[in-house]
Amino acid sequence: MITAKKTREPLFHLVKRTNVPKWLPWAVRAIAIVGAFLLIGIMTFASLKISPFKVYRTIFTGAFGNSYRMMTLLRDVAILLLFALAVTPAFKMKFWNIGAEGQVLMGAYACMFCIFNLGGKVNDTLLIFISLAAALAAGAVWAVIPALFKAKWNTNETLFTLMMNYVAIQIILYTIKIWVPGGTGTLSPSAYGNLPTIGGDNFWLSIIVALVVTAFMFVYLRFTKHGYEINVVGESENTARYVGINVKKVVIRTLIFSGLICGITGFLLVAGIDHTVSSTTAEGRGFTAILVSWLAKFNPIFMILTSLLVIFLSKGMDEVMTQNGVTNSFFSQVVIGILFLIIIGCEFFINYKVIFRHKSTVEKTAQSVASAPSAEPEPTGEVQEQETTDAPKKEA
Numbered sequence: 001m002i003t004a005k006k007t008r009e010p011l012f013h014l015v016k017r018t019n020v021p022k023w024l025p026w027a028v029r030a031i032a033i034v035g036a037f038l039l040i041g042i043m044t045f046a047s048l049k050i051s052p053f054k055v056y057r058t059i060f061t062g063a064f065g066n067s068y069r070m071m072t073l074l075r076d077v078a079i080l081l082l083f084a085l086a087v088t089p090a091f092k093m094k095f096w097n098i099g100a101e102g103q104v105l106m107g108a109y110a111c112m113f114c115i116f117n118l119g120g121k122v123n124d125t126l127l128i129f130i131s132l133a134a135a136l137a138a139g140a141v142w143a144v145i146p147a148l149f150k151a152k153w154n155t156n157e158t159l160f161t162l163m164m165n166y167v168a169i170q171i172i173l174y175t176i177k178i179w180v181p182g183g184t185g186t187l188s189p190s191a192y193g194n195l196p197t198i199g200g201d202n203f204w205l206s207i208i209v210a211l212v213v214t215a216f217m218f219v220y221l222r223f224t225k226h227g228y229e230i231n232v233v234g235e236s237e238n239t240a241r242y243v244g245i246n247v248k249k250v251v252i253r254t255l256i257f258s259g260l261i262c263g264i265t266g267f268l269l270v271a272g273i274d275h276t277v278s279s280t281t282a283e284g285r286g287f288t289a290i291l292v293s294w295l296a297k298f299n300p301i302f303m304i305l306t307s308l309l310v311i312f313l314s315k316g317m318d319e320v321m322t323q324n325g326v327t328n329s330f331f332s333q334v335v336i337g338i339l340f341l342i343i344i345g346c347e348f349f350i351n352y353k354v355i356f357r358h359k360s361t362v363e364k365t366a367q368s369v370a371s372a373p374s375a376e377p378e379p380t381g382e383v384q385e386q387e388t389t390d391a392p393k394k395e396a
Contacts, residue, residue, distance in 0.1 A: 012356045025350045032346035033309075036339040043335055048324055055320055062319025063312045071203040073311055075273070078210035079265065081307040083282075083289035085210075085217050085300060086261035089254045091290075092221065092298050093234045095150065099161030101286025102168035103142045103259050105279075107266025109172050110138035112187070112277040115270070116179060119192030127193040132267050139263025140256045142168065147255035151248035165286070169279045176278070189275035195268075206268050213261060217300040230254055291340060313339065 041052025064070050083100055090097035111131040118127055146160040176187050198204035221227040229250050233240045237247050270277055292310060296302035317332040326332075 009357050012354050014352045015355055017351060017353055020350065028346045028350050029343065032343050036342045039342065040335055040339060043338070044320065047331070048326065050320070050324060058320045058323055059313070059316025062316040065319075069315070071201065073315055075203045075206050076315075077304075077307045077311045078206045079269065079273075080285050080289060080292060080311060081210045081303055082213060082261060082265040082268070083285045084292040084296070084303045084307060085213055086258045086265065087286075087289055088217065088293045088298050088300065088303070089221065089230055090258050091293055093230045093251065093254055095147070095251060095254065096158045097143070097146075097161050097255065097258060098158055098290070099143065099146065099164050099286070100258075100262055100289055101282045101284070102161070102165035103139045103262035104266045104269070104282045104286060105165075105168040105172060105277075106142040107135040107139035107263035108270045108277045108281050109168070109175070109266070110134040110263075111193075111267045111270040112190070113175070115190050115193040116187075119190055124192060124194075128195065128271060131193050131271055132264075135267035135270075136260050136263040139261070139266060140259035143255045143259025143262060144252060147252045151251050172277060172279050172281075186278060187276045191275075193271055194275055195272040202272055205272055209264065209268060213264070214300045214304065221298075221300070226250075226253070291344075295343065310336075310340075 037056070038052075041055050044050050044055045045052055062069070063073050083104065086103070087097050087100050111134060114131040114134045115127065118130065122130070142164065146155070146157050146164065149155040149160060150157050176185060180187055195202070195205055198208075221230065229240070229245050232243065232245055233247055233250050240247050240250070266281070269281055274281060288310060292303055292306045295306045313336050314332075317335055318329070321327075321329065321332050
């Protein structure tokens with residue numbers, strides 16, 4: 001008799017969702033954001049002994065407390081949005097451009113190079129156009145280099161673009177040491193080549209440029225032939241080749257486009273906001289932009305909301321730290337990081353569902369297997385035939 005072994009069923013298993021209703025992704029994300037804010041309140045109360053309601057109020061006032069804070073927030077949202085827009089076309093093509101930080105830095109460096117060497121020697125209006133052209137060219141060149149290597153030798157674009165960030169930083173540090181041989185090693189803000197202000201503030205120009213680029217990017221990706229080719233290449237390079245799309249050409253063209261947006265961003269940072277350049281001009285926004293673009297599912301319109309969420313939390317948590325005398329900014333960054341980890345994790349529940357197996361079902365399945373009758377082996381035809389032939393001999 002064959003004894004059945006007890007089967008071990010998993011406690012739960014994952015099933016990919018099919019026919020996901022339109023409301024589910026937004027409901028899950030809303031629950032994740034609310035849960036993340038509750039966790040922020042708990043963490044700050046546990047570590048700083050601050051009432052969660054005071055934390056929420058301080059976060060809001062830190063971002064929208066007065067008109068200056070509000071305009072600063074919108075300007076920072078615009079700059080982060082430009083970073084995110086720059087990486088989006090490449091990401092839709094599944095070209096993982098991690099080098100927006102370096103591309104913006106090179107655009108800012110080229111702009112400052114023109115201002116430093118031509119400031120006071122040419123007309124200021126002409127200097128602005130020269131600086132803009134230089135920034136666009138530098139951003140495009142810095143972006144197209146890994147694209148050429150990818151198209152020609154199929155190099156790893158993630159490592160290539162990441163390493164080029166550090167090359168850009170070192171170029172800026174080296175040049176500043178030449179421009180400023182002694183002292184603090186920082187370049188003072190320039191009085192030349194500055195963009196004109198709107199209403200006496202340097203906020204509006206960046207906001208207007210970001211909105212124009214967002215609208216253009218939405219139309220470009222959704223309704224143009226180039227946008228269609230980017231989508232096809234991202235879905236399958238083999239399919240793209242089959243329908244006659246030149247994949248190498250699309251990769252190079254898309255990275256040039258991304259580099260141009262990075263160049264515009266670097267130009268705005270130098271000529272419109274900081275009026276100088278340093279190795280921290282980009283402030284890590286090139287990496288934050290990856291999160292912004294991904295959370296928006298590479299939709300330029302939704303990127304406005306995700307950029308606003310990131311800057312809102314950053315400004316708000318900085319205000320919480322300032323009001324409570326916490327000089328270490330790492331706590332703020334850790335809290336924000338945990339929040340976005342929760343938001344990213346919610347995407348799992350949008351795409352998959354967890355099905356638990358009840359204990360009674362598992363036991364019932366095991367019992368049914370154990371109680372099943374074991375099948376006796378049937379005698380073969382040869383054995384039966386031999387028995388029938390031997391029977392008369394025994395009788396005789």
